[in-house]
Amino acid sequence: MQTLESISADRINALFAEVESFTDPDFDGWTRTVFSSPYQEERHWMLRQFKDSGLQNVHVDAAGNIVGVLPGRNPFADPIVLGSHTDTVERGGRFDGVVGVLGALEVVQRFRESGRLLERPLMVIDFFGEEANPFGLTCLGSRSLVGHLAPQDLERINPEGKRLGDTLQAFGMDPSGILGMSTGRPAKWHAYLELHIEQSDSLEKARRDIGVVTAVAGIKRLLARYLGQYDHAGGARMRARKDALLAAASSALVLHEFACGNPGYAVATTTHIDSLQSAQNVVPGKAELRAEVRSTDSAWFTSVDRELTQRVSARAHEFGCDVDLEWFLDNEIVQTNSTLQQNIVDASQSFGLSWMAVPSGATHDSVHISRIAPMGMIFVPSVGGRSHCPEEMTPQRDILNGIRVLEESVRLADKGPLPTL
Numbered sequence: 244m245q246t247l248e249s250i251s252a253d254r255i256n257a258l259f260a261e262v263e264s265f266t267d268p269d270f271d272g273w274t275r276t277v278f279s280s281p282y283q284e285e286r287h288w289m290l291r292q293f294k295d296s297g298l299q300n301v302h303v304d305a306a307g308n309i310v311g312v313l314p315g316r317n318p319f320a321d322p323i324v325l326g327s328h329t330d331t332v333e334r335g336g337r338f339d340g341v342v343g344v345l346g347a348l349e350v351v352q353r354f355r356e357s358g359r360l361l362e363r364p365l366m367v368i369d370f371f372g373e374e375a376n377p378f379g380l381t382c383l384g385s386r387s388l389v390g391h392l393a394p395q396d397l398e399r400i401n402p403e404g405k406r407l408g409d410t411l412q413a414f415g416m417d418p419s420g421i422l423g424m425s426t427g428r429p430a431k432w433h434a435y436l437e438l439h440i441e442q443s444d445s446l447e448k449a450r451r452d453i454g455v456v457t458a459v460a461g462i463k464r465l466l467a468r469y470l471g472q473y474d475h476a477g478g479a480r481m482r483a484r485k486d487a488l489l490a491a492a493s494s495a496l497v498l499h500e501f502a503c504g505n506p507g508y509a510v511a512t513t514t515h516i517d518s519l520q521s522a523q524n525v526v527p528g529k530a531e532l533r534a535e536v537r538s539t540d541s542a543w544f545t546s547v548d549r550e551l552t553q554r555v556s557a558r559a560h561e562f563g564c565d566v567d568l569e570w571f572l573d574n575e576i577v578q579t580n581s582t583l584q585q586n587i588v589d590a591s592q593s594f595g596l597s598w599m600a601v602p603s604g605a606t607h608d609s610v611h612i613s614r615i616a617p618m619g620m621i622f623v624p625s626v627g628g629r630s631h632c633p634e635e636m637t638p639q640r641d642i643l644n645g646i647r648v649l650e651e652s653v654r655l656a657d658k659g660p661l662p663t664l
Contacts, residue, residue, distance in 0.1 A: 250356075251349055251643060258292065258345045262329065263337060272334040272633030277372035277383065278414050282330050289329060289344070289369055296348045297355045298367060305420035306387035307371030307411075313351050315361040315657075321433040322364040323656055324616065325350060325649065328373035328384075328608060335374075336635020338440045342623070342642055344369045346438040350650045361657045363433055370608045377401035378410075381573075385608035387421045389615050394422055432616035434583060434656045437609045438649045439620060440637045444628030445601050452596040452644050454622030455587045459603045459610050460508070460537040461544045462573035467494060467555060471564040473528030485563035488518040488527035493562065494555045498534050501551060508602045509538040509547075539576055539602040577610045582661050583619025583652070590651035596644055605630075617661045621648055 265285035267274040275281045289309055293301040298311025312322065327343025347367045354361065371384030378399040386392045397408035397418050408418040441447075446454050471487035495513035502511035513534040518527040536551070538544045548570045559566035584600075591598040601622055609618045623645040626636040 248643060251353065251646060252639060254352065255345060255349060255639070255642060255646075258348070259337065259341070261288065262341060262345070267333075270334050272635075273331050273337055274333050274335060275329070275331045276333060277330045277374065277376050278410055283414070285329060286369075292348060293367065293369075296351045296367075298348075298351060304388075305417065305424045306384045306392075307414075307416055307421070308384040308388065309369040309371075311367050313354060313361070313365040313367075315363045315365065317362055318364065320363040321431055322366040323361070323653055324366040324368060324432045324435045324612070325437070325653070326368035326370055326435070326608060326612075327437055327439060328370045330372055330374050332374050332631050334633060335631055336629070336633060338625075338635055338637045338642075339442065339630055340373060340439070342440055342637065342645065343438045346642065346646045346649055349646050350653060353646075353650055354653075361653070363657050365653065366432075373608055377403075378407045380407070381606060382608050382611055385611040387424050389611050391611055391614075392421060397422070430615065432612075434580070434661055435609060435612045435616040435618045436583065436649060436652055436656070437607060437618075437620045438645045439603075439607060439622055440630065440635070441601065441622040441625045442605050442628070442630035443601075443625065446599065446622060446624040447626065447628065449599055450597070451599045452624075452641065453587070453591045453598040453648055454601040454624075455584050455591075455598055456579050456603050456620035456622055457584065457600050458539040458579060459574075459577045459607060459620070460510075460539050460605075461541075461576035462535055462537050462606060463544070463548055464535045464571045464573055465533065465548075465551070466569045466571070467491065467532040467534070468567045468569075469530040469532070469559060469564050470566070471528050471530075471562070472526070474526040476524045476526055479526050484526050485528070486526050487530035487562075487564050488516070490559040490562040490564040490566065491516050491530040491532040493558050494532055494566075495534070497554050497558050498536070498551065501547075501554060502536065505538070505540065505543055507538070507540040507543065508604065509536070509540055509543050510604060511536045511551075535573070537604055541576055544576055574606060574610050577613050577618070579609075579613075579619050580617035580661065582659070583617055583656065586652045586655040587619060587621055587648060589655060590648045593651060594644070594647055596648065619652070621645055621652065
């Protein structure tokens with residue numbers, strides 16, 4: 244006779260095998276980017292999985308999120324919500340986001356098969372377009388759901404010159420409906436829980452089964468424009484040059500060194516440097532650098548743009564260049580709910596699983612959902628800390644451990660009150 248755990252394993256294996264078939268064959272790994280055909284096909288498939296799991300009122304809301312509800316004893320109670328996403332980056336991995344959606348569906352199956360009815364409704368959401376896209380706006384579905392999507396966002400242009408609003412419409416969505424959802428008053432939820440792979444190596448190195456997320460890192464992004472002087476690459480002597488590209492490249496080291504000097508969790512990543520011209524015999528007179536910084540240290544995060552503006556400007560001047568820096572706040576640091584943290588700890592210990600408190604350096608839909616619900620996150624280990632790449636790997640035993648902890652955390656949240664927002 245099969246056990247509950249072996250039944251869960253069989254179901255999870257089958258679902259992963261199917262969802263992995265929805266990928267762009269032109270890329271290595273798994274590519275299911277927002278607005279792509281593989282993503283559209285996978286969403287149709289996912290709607291069937293929501294219905295097959297026993298969820299009711301399965302639908303796609305105005306923001307593109309796939310939603311279903313397992314009724315509880317009290318249909319008027321604020322729901323407990325589980326969710327994540329199933330879109331990927333280009334050349335992505337199998338587990339990022341997908342673990343949270345398939346894990347939530349398995350929790351629904353386990354509640355149904357156990358015959359134990361929750362007091363509250365249990366809602367599951369596959370959020371639309373969580374990953375980065377060419378329009379420079381992540382978490383499209385969850386942003387809209389909580390009122391973080393503005394009319395001007397629909398005017399964003401991708402590198403091909405297409406508007407986000409037009410692209411949404413071509414994908415079969417109503418841009419006015421998305422904005423209507425944003426401007427309406429969002430419903431309050433009792434709790435939001437998200438199961439996710441860690442996307443780092445803290446759990447693996449510490450040999451812990453479960454990560455109890457304490458906070459999701461804030462993100463600030465930088466666009467730096469360097470102005471030097473164009474010169475002939477053969478005629479201009481080295482010490483007389485005002486090489487904008489060299490100033491930008493040296494600034495990347497400034498960012499790296501500054502983040503390395505923080506004793507807590509802080510990271511800085513230069514993502515792009517461009518000389519704005521391709522001639523090989525010209526000293527670059529202009530350049531651009533794009534970078535981001537992330538941290539869960541509020542003091543560091545508050546002052547990082549001021550500190551780095553001074554340091555990057557000083558480094559640019561060493562190369563005879565001027566620099567204009569423009570900072571953009573992507574999201575503030577978001578703390579997870581302390582009661583939900585304790586529920587996750589208690590659930591882990593009830594199964595004899597080891598745990599540790601960890602920050603999340605990656606952004607999730609939970610950042611936006613924290614505006615309408617107490618929020619908690621459960622991490623499971625990533626082999627080698629790898630993510631957003633074909634080598635992304637989380638063993639089945641860790642996924643099943645995460646599902647068990649998620650299920651028990653739902654039970655605990657259903658029993659007790661949570662602090663109001």
